[in-house]
Amino acid sequence: MSSTLTALSFASLSFFFFFSASFFISHCNGVSQQAISTVCSQTQSDELCASLLNGDPRTASADLPLFSLVSIELAQKQAARNLETFARLRDNTTGDSQAQKGYANCTSLYGKVEADLRRAHELSEAKEYEEVIKAGPGSSPAYDCFNGVNFTLSLGEITRDMLIALETFASVASYVAQQIRSRPA
Ligand SMILES: *[C@@H]1O[C@H](CO)[C@@H](O)[C@H](O)[C@H]1NC(C)=O
Ligand SMILES: *[C@@H]1O[C@H](CO)[C@@H](O)[C@H](O)[C@H]1NC(C)=O
Numbered sequence: 001m002s003s004t005l006t007a008l009s010f011a012s013l014s015f016f017f018f019f020s021a022s023f024f025i026s027h028c029n030g031v032s033q034q035a036i037s038t039v040c041s042q043t044q045s046d047e048l049c050a051s052l053l054n055g056d057p058r059t060a061s062a063d064l065p066l067f068s069l070v071s072i073e074l075a076q077k078q079a080a081r082n083l084e085t086f087a088r089l090r091d092n093t094t095g096d097s098q099a100q101k102g103y104a105n106c107t108s109l110y111g112k113v114e115a116d117l118r119r120a121h122e123l124s125e126a127k128e129y130e131e132v133i134k135a136g137p138g139s140s141p142a143y144d145c146f147n148g149v150n151f152t153l154s155l156g157e158i159t160r161d162m163l164i165a166l167e168t169f170a171s172v173a174s175y176v177a178q179q180i181r182s183r184p185a
């Protein structure tokens, strides 16, 4: 009797696993959490990187080309936010030329970040994934900006968010290029 029960529950368990496995496989054309872990392990914060990527509703069902575009657009969004903040601070700072100079520097640095990301977006649309990696702005503009202004919590926060977005973009770019390189022709 007990062996029948065991056999039965084993059968239902296999049944369950079979269906969860096929459910999983049928969703494999999206970006798996495994891929997100791999990508995010190359950044300073697995957690912030994963929440950034998972925060875009397109990620879950994205193929590699869309994954690349999503990561670039997330970085563009943050760069636009930071550019706007520093431009506003620059325009709104009077009587402290040192501070104004720092904000102006940030504004031009983020203008360059935006231009580099626009180029990366074009290359990604053209599916030139090896070039996308090289087009990225890197992290130094965000550091150079931050080092030239007085510290505040909110500037620290948008700088951190920018660094995470830039690292996430760079890591996704390498991941996508590597996946596409190793695809059977
Ligand atoms: C500009 O600065 C003033 C005074 O610090 C502040 O009240 C105002 O909200 C600021 N304007 C913008 C657009 O940030
Ligand atoms: C930092 O703050 C001090 C004091 O308010 C000010 O004199 C100085 O110009 C500021 N420097 C920068 C780079 O904003």
Ligand SMILES: *[C@@H]1O[C@H](CO)[C@@H](O)[C@H](O)[C@H]1NC(C)=O
Binding pocket: 101, 102, 105, 109, 144, 145, 147, 148, 149
């Ligand atoms: C302005 O940015 C450059 C990098 O482009 C940096 O080397 C320089 O120290 C910055 N100057 C100020 C005042 O923040």
